[in-house]
Each structure stands twice: as C-alpha cells, then as structure tokens.
Amino acid sequence: MDWTVWTGLAVGLLIASVTAPVGVSGAVFLLPVHLSVFGVPSPAVTPTNLLFNVVAGPGALWRYRRDGALRGGLSRRLIIGTLPGVVTGAAIRVFALPGPGVFRLLVAGLLLPLGVWLCLRTLVPPRHRSITAAEPSPAGLTLLAVAVGIVGGIYGIGGGSLIGPILAARGLPMARVAPAALAATFATSVVGAGAYALLSLIGPGDAAPDWRLGLACGLGGLVGGYLGARLQPHLPETVLRLLLGGLAATVGALYAVQALA
Template sequence: MEWTVWAGLAAGLLIAVVTAPVGVSGAVFLLPVHLSVFGVPSPAITPTNLLFNVVAGPGALWRYRRDGALRGGLARRLVVGTLPGVVLGAAIRVFALPGPGVFRLLIAILLLPLGLWLCVRTLAPARHRPDAAAEPSPAALTALALGVGVIGGIYGIGGGSLLGPVLAARGLPMTRVAPAALAATFATSVVGATVYAVLSLLSSGDVAPDWWLGLSCGVGGLVGGYLGARLQPRLPENVLRLLLGILATSVGGMYALQALT
C-alpha cells in the first residue's frame, strides 16, 4: 500500500500542475493511470476518480477565488446544469456499463476527439480561427452542462475537461473558462462521489472507491492545482493546450487499440 500512496501523490500533483491552468482537474488523465498502473477494478475506478476531484479541487479554486477569477454567473450556470447530469451518469455507469471492454472504448471515444480538437485549435493559424464569440445563452449553457454532466458521471471526470475546450472554442477567454470549469467539476464530483457511495450499497460489484488511492492522488492534486492556478498568468496557453491535446490523443488511441483487440 505504501508505494501506491506515494505514487498516487506524485501522479496527482504532476498532472494537476499541468491541467489546472486550463480548467481541467486532471482526472481525465489520471483515470488511465488508475486503470493500467494501479489496477483499480471497474466500476470502482470512476468513484475513485471523483474522490480525487473532491480532494484536489479546492486547491486551484481557492487560488482562483483569491485572484477574483470566480466572479460572474458562468460557474453558477455550469454547476446547475451538470449536477443532475452526473447523477444520471453515475446510475448508467453502475447498471448499464460495468464491463471493462466497454469502459476502454468509452475512454477512447471521449479522449480521441477531445485531444484532436485541442491540437487543431492550438495549431491553427490565428487568421483561420473565429473571432471571439459571445457567451452562449443561459439555456444553451444549461443544456451543454447537462450533457457533459452525464458523460462526467459515467467517466468520473466531473465534466470540466469537456466544458473547458467547448467554451474556449466559443471564444471565451481561459481566464473565465478555467475557474468556471473547475468549479463545475468540483461540485459535480462531490455529488457523483456521494451517489456512487449510495449505489455501492445496492450493488454487489466493485462500486465503492479505492479510498487510499483516491485520497493520496487528491492530496497531490490539491497542491498541484494550487500551483497550476498560480502559474496560469505566466504559462504559455498554447503550449499547455497542445500538451493536453497530445496527452488526450495518445491515451485515447491506446485504449482504442486495447478495446478493439
């Protein structure tokens, strides 16, 4: 157990430092580590990821709040939309998608388009990018957040890793997108982890989280998220987005091959 705790701490810290500046908790990249390195069974891997978000989230959020980046209604609208979605997603994950083969395919379906989108958006010349768009309507934001909440509940990522790229592509600046996406991730992860705890009482499978691993990764993410949020104004945004895109594409491709073989 000792090596697992220290390895989880290091993994959570390193991933959160890189992902927090762009509004991603890091759980989207930590999940394959849980699956392949630590051997967390399915579907327990999803609440373990949510537990990471719950523990790690306050680090970056506290820093963003201190800098005044959480002001405005964007975070509130995203939270309102994602909360019911994550409850539905958790139920789907436990009762309809328990198999590891389906789970690997789901990872690939989510990460491949996300990674390619990030890479293309980052590498596209500025003259080919659309001008900054107006913020989506409240109804559109709620619908988007609801759909992302369902996916996040199934996948255990809270939804911020999907909300961030979508909103950034709409022209919203990362200084607004990152804090709001992380706030939605944190809120939905709290609800999602609670739902999984309840569902673990109704299911005979591995539904409860791996507490030691989730907590150790979360503590690392707590520190890493704070550092990442603090470094956001000093880090090249395009480099971070490209790095996230490459990571997502690589991980998605690996699991696509595993799922199809």
C-alpha cells in the same frame, strides 16, 4: 506508507500541476492509471476518481478565487447542469453500465478531433479575423453541462476535460474556461461521490471507492492544482490553448488505441 500511497501522491501532484492551468482536474488521466497500474476494480474505479477530484479540487479553486477568476455566471450555469447529470450517470454506472469499450470510443471520438482542431485553430487562426468568443446560449450551455455531468458520473472523469476544449474551441478565453470547468468538476464530484456512497449500499458489485488510493492521489492533486492555478496567469493564451488541445488529443488517442486493442 507503502508504494501505492507514495506513487499516488506523486502521480496526483504531477497530473494536477499540468492540467489545472487549463481547467482539467486530471481524473481523465488517472482513470487508466487506476485500472492498469493500481488494479482498482470496476465500478469502484469511478468513485475513486471522484474522490480524487473532491480532495484535489480546492487547491486550484482557492487560488483561482483569490485571483478573482471565479466571478461571473459561467461557473454557476455549468454547475446547475452538471449536478443532475452526475446523479443520473452514477445510477447508469451501477445498474446499467455500458462496456468500457463503448466509453473509450466515445471519449476518443470526441476528444481526439476536438483537440487536433483546437491546436490547428490556435496555430493557424482564420484569415482576416481573430478567434472570437461564441459562448453557447444559456439553454445550450445547460444541456451541454447535463451531458458532461452524465459522462462524468458514469466514468468519474469530472467533466472539465470534455467541456473545457468545447468552450475553448468556441473562442472563450482560457482565463474564463479553466476556473469554471474546475468549479463544475468539483461540484459534480462531490455530488457524484455521495451518490456512489448511497448506491454502494443497494447496488450490485463494489461501488465504494478505494479510500486510501483516492485520498493519496487527491492530496498530491491538492498541491499540484494550487501550483498549476498559480502558474496559469503567467502563461500566454496561445500556450494554454495548445496545452488543452494537446491534452485532449493525447487522451483521445490513448483511449482509441485501448478500444481497438
């Protein structure tokens, strides 16, 4: 195996180990790595990221399911919304793609303030009351999931990095948020990868994934995701919230710098 495969395995393992405990697949961090380090062309970088999610996802999900963390309706509602969204996003990516600068500003504008706010709310909770759960209504949750699915379909970032901080900021415990966000990301990525496979036959440009790189990163993520999910129950809620907020703010800051460069 050449350096690309070994590096992909290592990068996937490292990223998934850190992000799985908070419900993020890690694809949002892989996107700039695929573009800048491995030189994956556009739009092939999007299905390559989705392929990573498909291969890496079962590691963390199997562990969460074994611990009983996937029970309840939150995962199901997120999946119902994200699946039609990712198909729409894939079609937009292939036939009417907005420039990468638009995406970077969008992600930065959402994740940077949300991550900072989540960290501040965790460190300095409101006086005289604790952080209470305020789960969106079923209709609101479905609309949110559709929007996240569209963004995930366009840019191959899964969606956990977007929907996780939003739900956590509303006070939902990370023990519920992380498994549900990863389940939605996995289902979205399976459908999105299939949509890109079909669109690559009829659309302009090369929309097929880089199979070798996607599989290498995904196999590393498979192991890293299991390790991260196994670690999650042993981490305090405050640590998990700060980790998710810090990841969101870091990604937002990186994309803001790239968009303004």
